Amino acid sequence: MREALSLGGNHALLTRANPLAKFTAVVLITLVLALSIDWVSASVALACELLLFPLAGLGPTLLWRRGWPLILAAALGGWSTAILAPDTGSILLDAGIWSISAGSLQLGLGFMLRGLAIALPAVLLMSCTDPTDLADALAQNAKLPHRFVLGTLAAMRLVGLMAEEWQTIGMARRARGVGSHGNPYQRVRATLGQGFGLLVQAIRRASRLAVTMEARGFGGAQRTWARPSTFSGLDLWVLLGGLGIAAAAVAAALAAGTWNLVFLTRQ
Amino acid sequence: MTSNGVRPAAVTARGWGWRHAGRPRPAVQGLDLDIGPGERVLLLGPSGAGKSTLLHALAGVLGDSSAGAAAAGSPTSPADSGDADETGSLLIDGAPPRAQRGRAGLVQQDPETQVVLSRLGDDVAFGAENLSVPPAEIWRRVHEALDDVGLAGLPLDHPTAALSGGQKQRLALAGILAMRPGLLLLDEPTANLDPAGVLEVRDAVGRCLDKTGATLVVVEHRVAVWKDLVDRIVVLQPGSAAGSGVLIDGPPDRVLAQARDMLIAAGVWVPGHVPPARARAGTGAPDGAGLAAGPAAGPAAGQLLLAAENLAVSRERPRRAGPRGGFRSIPPRPVQSGITAQVRAGEALTITGPNGSGKSTFALTLAGLLRPVSGAVSATLELSAGAGIDPYKWKADQLIARIGTVFQEPEHQFVTGRVLDELMFGPRHLGRGEERVDELLERLRLAELVDANPYTLSGGEKRRLSVATVLAAHPQVLVLDEPTFGQDANTWAELASLLSGLLDAGTAVVSVTHDEEFTAVLGGTQLSLAAPGAGAPHRELPGVAAP
Numbered sequence: 041m042r043e044a045l046s047l048g049g050n051h052a053l054l055t056r057a058n059p060l061a062k063f064t065a066v067v068l069i070t071l072v073l074a075l076s077i078d079w080v081s082a083s084v085a086l087a088c089e090l091l092l093f094p095l096a097g098l099g100p101t102l103l104w105r106r107g108w109p110l111i112l113a114a115a116l117g118g119w120s121t122a123i124l125a126p127d128t129g130s131i132l133l134d135a136g137i138w139s140i141s142a143g144s145l146q147l148g149l150g151f152m153l154r155g156l157a158i159a160l161p162a163v164l165l166m167s168c169t170d171p172t173d174l175a176d177a178l179a180q181n182a183k184l185p186h187r188f189v190l191g192t193l194a195a196m197r198l199v200g201l202m203a204e205e206w207q208t209i210g211m212a213r214r215a216r217g218v219g220s221h222g223n224p225y226q227r228v229r230a231t232l233g234q235g236f237g238l239l240v241q242a243i244r245r246a247s248r249l250a251v252t253m254e255a256r257g258f259g260g261a262q263r264t265w266a267r268p269s270t271f272s273g274l275d276l277w278v279l280l281g282g283l284g285i286a287a288a289a290v291a292a293a294l295a296a297g298t299w300n301l302v303f304l305t306r307q
Numbered sequence: 308m309t310s311n312g313v314r315p316a317a318v319t320a321r322g323w324g325w326r327h328a329g330r331p332r333p334a335v336q337g338l339d340l341d342i343g344p345g346e347r348v349l350l351l352g353p354s355g356a357g358k359s360t361l362l363h364a365l366a367g368v369l370g371d372s373s374a375g376a377a378a379a380g381s382p383t384s385p386a387d388s389g390d391a392d393e394t395g396s397l398l399i400d401g402a403p404p405r406a407q408r409g410r411a412g413l414v415q416q417d418p419e420t421q422v423v424l425s426r427l428g429d430d431v432a433f434g435a436e437n438l439s440v441p442p443a444e445i446w447r448r449v450h451e452a453l454d455d456v457g458l459a460g461l462p463l464d465h466p467t468a469a470l471s472g473g474q475k476q477r478l479a480l481a482g483i484l485a486m487r488p489g490l491l492l493l494d495e496p497t498a499n500l501d502p503a504g505v506l507e508v509r510d511a512v513g514r515c516l517d518k519t520g521a522t523l524v525v526v527e528h529r530v531a532v533w534k535d536l537v538d539r540i541v542v543l544q545p546g547s548a549a550g551s552g553v554l555i556d557g558p559p560d561r562v563l564a565q566a567r568d569m570l571i572a573a574g575v576w577v578p579g580h581v582p583p584a585r586a587r588a589g590t591g592a593p594d595g596a597g598l599a600a601g602p603a604a605g606p607a608a609g610q611l612l613l614a615a616e617n618l619a620v621s622r623e624r625p626r627r628a629g630p631r632g633g634f635r636s637i638p639p640r641p642v643q644s645g646i647t648a649q650v651r652a653g654e655a656l657t658i659t660g661p662n663g664s665g666k667s668t669f670a671l672t673l674a675g676l677l678r679p680v681s682g683a684v685s686a687t688l689e690l691s692a693g694a695g696i697d698p699y700k701w702k703a704d705q706l707i708a709r710i711g712t713v714f715q716e717p718e719h720q721f722v723t724g725r726v727l728d729e730l731m732f733g734p735r736h737l738g739r740g741e742e743r744v745d746e747l748l749e750r751l752r753l754a755e756l757v758d759a760n761p762y763t764l765s766g767g768e769k770r771r772l773s774v775a776t777v778l779a780a781h782p783q784v785l786v787l788d789e790p791t792f793g794q795d796a797n798t799w800a801e802l803a804s805l806l807s808g809l810l811d812a813g814t815a816v817v818s819v820t821h822d823e824e825f826t827a828v829l830g831g832t833q834l835s836l837a838a839p840g841a842g843a844p845h846r847e848l849p850g851v852a853a854p
Contacts, residue, residue, distance in 0.1 A: 170426075171425070172424060172425060172426060172429055193424070194423050194424070197422070197423075197424070197425055197468075200468070201419060204622075207622065208714070208716075208719055209719050211671060211676040211677070211712075211714075212712075212714045212716075212719035212720045213719075213720070213722060214676060214703050214706065215674065215676060215706070215707065215711070215712035215713075215714070215720065215777070216707065216720050216722050216732065216733065216776065216777070217703045217704050217706070217707040217732065217733050217736045217737075217780065218703060218722055219702055219703025219704070233722060237718075237719065237721070237722075240718065240762065241718065241719070244718075245417075245419065245420055248415060248417055248420035249420045249423070251363070251366075251368045251413075251415065252413075252415065252420055252421055252423060252479075253423055253433075254367075254368045255366045255367070255368050255411075255412065255413040255483075256409075256412070256423070256433055256434035256437055256482060256483070256486065257408040257409045257434055257437035257438045257486065258433070258437050259437075260408060260437060260439075262439050263436050263437050263438075263439055264435075264436050264439045264440060264441060264442055264445070265436060265442065266428075266429070266432035266435070266436050266442050266445040266446060266449070267429070267432075267442075268442065
C-alpha cells in the first residue's frame with residue numbers, strides 16, 4: 041500500500057508533467073466518455089490510452105498489478121450487461137432468463153470498454169504522479185485551501201500505516217482468543233471488534249499527528265512553498281493530448297454514427 | 308543571538324496550572340519555574356506529575372482554555388465545565404506560547420507520528436514553510452538540519468516510511484531545527500527506540516544544542532541517557548490540593564544525590580541503580596512460583612515444547628503474480644531466514660538483533676500468529692496436547708491456552724471496556740481458570756482498577772494488564788515483544804520478578820528485547836538475529852547467568 045503510493049524508481053516522461061495538467065487531461069477524457077454509451081468512442085479512447093502507458097512508465101505487468109480490480113470489474117460489468125440487457129438482433133445464447141443477443145453483446149462490450157477507458161486514465165495518473173506533488177499543484181495552482189490539501193496528504197500517509205495496524209490488531213486479538221473461526225455471526229462480531237480497535241488506534245495516531253503538525257506551525261493563514269509547482273511546455277502537450285483523445289473519440293463515434301448522449305437515449 | 312540566527316528562549320511559569328477538558332483534577336497546579344536562555348533541563352517526576360502537559364503548553368498545542376488568566380483564585384468545581392482550564396501564567400520570552408508559532412519545537416514519543424510527509428526533504432521543509440520562510444532559505448536550512456542530525460547521507464527524496472525509529476526521531480529533530488526555534492522540547496523522544504537509536508538521537512540533540520545554544524527541556528525517565536547533556540534537573544510532583552509544582556531543582560549530580568531514594572521510589576531510572584527483581588531460583592524454593600502453578604502440573608523443566616526448524620519469516624502474505632502468471636501466488640520475500648530455535652519448559656529464550664532483522668516477525672511466527680514463509684514451527688506433544696503439530700492452524704482458544712503472546716502495544720490486545728472483563732475474557736472462553744484472576748489482580752496491582760476502562764490506564768498499568776490478561780489463560784509458553792520498552796523502573800522490576808517466577812514454575816518465556824538487564828534476570832539462551840542482507844549465520848549465545 042505504501043509502496044503503491046510512491047513513485048519508486050519511475051522516471052518516465054509523464055512523471056515530469058505538472059499533476060494539475062495531468063489531472064485536467066484525465067478529467068476531459070473521462071467527462072467525454074461519460075456522455076455516451078457506445079463502443080466506438082470507448083475503443084478509440086482506450087487505444088490512445090494504451091499507447092500512452094509507456095510514457096507513464098507503466099508496463100503490462102505493472103498495469104495489471106495496479107489495475108486488476110478495475111479491469112476485473114469492467115469485464116464483469118460488461119458481462120452482466122450482455123446477459124441482462126433487453127435483447128435486440130439475433131440471439132447468440134439463450135439460457136432461460138439469461139440471454140445474449142447481438143445487440144446486448146454490443147452494449148455489454150461498449151460498457152466494458154467504456155469502463156476501462158474511464159478507469160485506466162486514473163491508474164495512469166496515479167502511477168506517474170507523486171501524491172505530494174499532486175497536493176502541491178492542487179494548493180498552489182488550483183488554489184484549493186492548503187490546510188485541507190496538506191491535512192489530507194498527511195492523513196493519506198497514515199492510511200498505509202493503518203493497513204499494517206489492521207494486520208497487527210488481528211494477530212493481537214487472536215492472541216487473546218478472538219478467532220476468525222466460528223459461525224458467520226461470530227466472525228462478523230470479531231471483525232467489528234477489530235475494526236473498533238483500529239478506529240481507536242487511528243484516532244490516537246491522527247491526534248498525535250495533528251499535534252506534530254501544529255507544533256511545526258501548521259494552521260496559519262500564510263505559508264511559503266519549498267516546492268513551487270510550475271508549468272512547462274510538456275504540460276501544454278499533456279493538455280493537448282487529453283483534448284486530442286477526447287476529440288478523437290467523439291469524432292470517431294460521430295463518423296461511425298454510434299454517438300448517443302446518455303441523457304437523450306431514454307425515450 | 309548566535310551566528311545561525313537562533314535566539315535562545317527563556318521560560319517563566321508563575322502559579323501556572325492546567326486542567327484538561329473533562330478531567331476533574333488539574334494536571335499541573337501552582338507551578339513556579341524559571342528557565343534561563345540556553346539552559347538545558349531534564350524534567351523528571353512520577354507519572355501524573357504533568358510533565359507532558361507542561362511540554363505541550365510550551366509548544367503551544369494544548370488547545371484553548373475557557374477561563375485563561377481570569378480563573379486565578381476562583382476554583383472551578385469539576386462538574387462546572389467540560390472545557391479546559393488555565394490558571395496563572397506560562398510565558399516564553401514574556402509572551403504566551405500560542406502567540407509565537409515556531410519559537411518552540413516539540414518532538415514526541417511515537418516515531419510514526421513525528422513524520423508528516425513521505426519524502427525526507429519535504430518533511431524537514433514542512434515547518435519552515437508554515438513559518439513562511441522564503442523557499443531558497445528553506446532548502447539551505449533543510450540541508451543544514453539534515454547535516455546536523457546526521458541524515459545528510461540520504462537523498463532528499465528518500466521515502467520517510469523506510470527510516471528506522473531512531474532515524475525518524477532525528478528527522479523530526481531536523482524538521483524542528485529548520486524552524487530555528489529558541490526552545491527545544493523533547494517528550495520521551497527515545498522511549499520507543501532500541502539502544503543504538505537512543506544514542507543516535509541523544510547525540511544529535513547534543514550536537515544541535517552545542518551549535519545553536521537553544522534552550523532544552525526534555526522529559527525522559529532514563530536519566531543516564533541525558534544526565535551528561537543537561538545542566539539542570541527539575542523534579543515535578545503530582546498536583547494536590549496543597550499545591551504542586553517543583554519538588555527539587557538543581558544541577559544533575561546534586562539532585563541525583565539528594566533525591567536518589569525518592570526518584571527510585573517514583574520509578575525513575577537513576578544511573579547506577581538496577582531495580583531489584585526476583586532472582587531465578589538456583590536450588591532454593593521459588594517464592595513467586597505460586598502464581599504459575601496451575602491446576603494441571605506442567606511439563607518438567609527443560610522439556611522441549613516448541614521448535615523452529617530452518618524458518619523463514621515475513622509479515623506479508625503471498626501475493627498474486629502478473630498477467631502472465633495468472634493467479635499463481637508468489638511467496639513474500641522473507642525478512643529473515645534459516646532460523647532454528649528451541650523453546651523449553653522453564654527456560655528463557657531471548658531474541659536480539661538490530662532494527663529490521665525480523666525479531667518480532669520471528670516471535671509472532673513462533674507464537675502461531677504468522678504463517679511461516681518456509682521451514683516449520685512444530686509443537687511437541689507436551690504442548691499441543693491433541694491440538695496438532697502446527698500452532699498456526701490451532702483455533703484461537705486452543706492457542707491461548709498453550710502459547711500466550713504479549714504485544715508491544717498493550718492497546719492492540721484490549722477486547723473489552725473494563726479491566727475485570729479483560730482479565731475474565733480468556734478464562735470465560737476456555738471455561739476454566741477464573742479463580743486465577745483474583746490472584747493476578749493482586750500480583751500485578753490491578754485490584755484497585757477492576758472497573759476502569761483499559762484504554763484510560765497509565766502506560767505502566769496497561770503493560771501490567773496486558774501481561775495479566777495473557778497469563779489468565781495459563782499458557783505454557785509466553786512470548787513477549789519488547790515488554791520493557793518505555794516502562795518505568797517499578798513496572799520493569801515487577802515484570803522481571805513475575806517472569807522469573809513463571810520460569811521457575813516451568814513456563815517457557817520467549818522475549819524479544821534489547822534490554823540487557825532484563826535478559827540478565829531471565830537467564831537462558833540468547834538468539835541473535837543478523838541484520839537483513841548481512842548473510843551472517845545467527846548466533847546462539849549462552850545466556851547471561853542470573854545475578
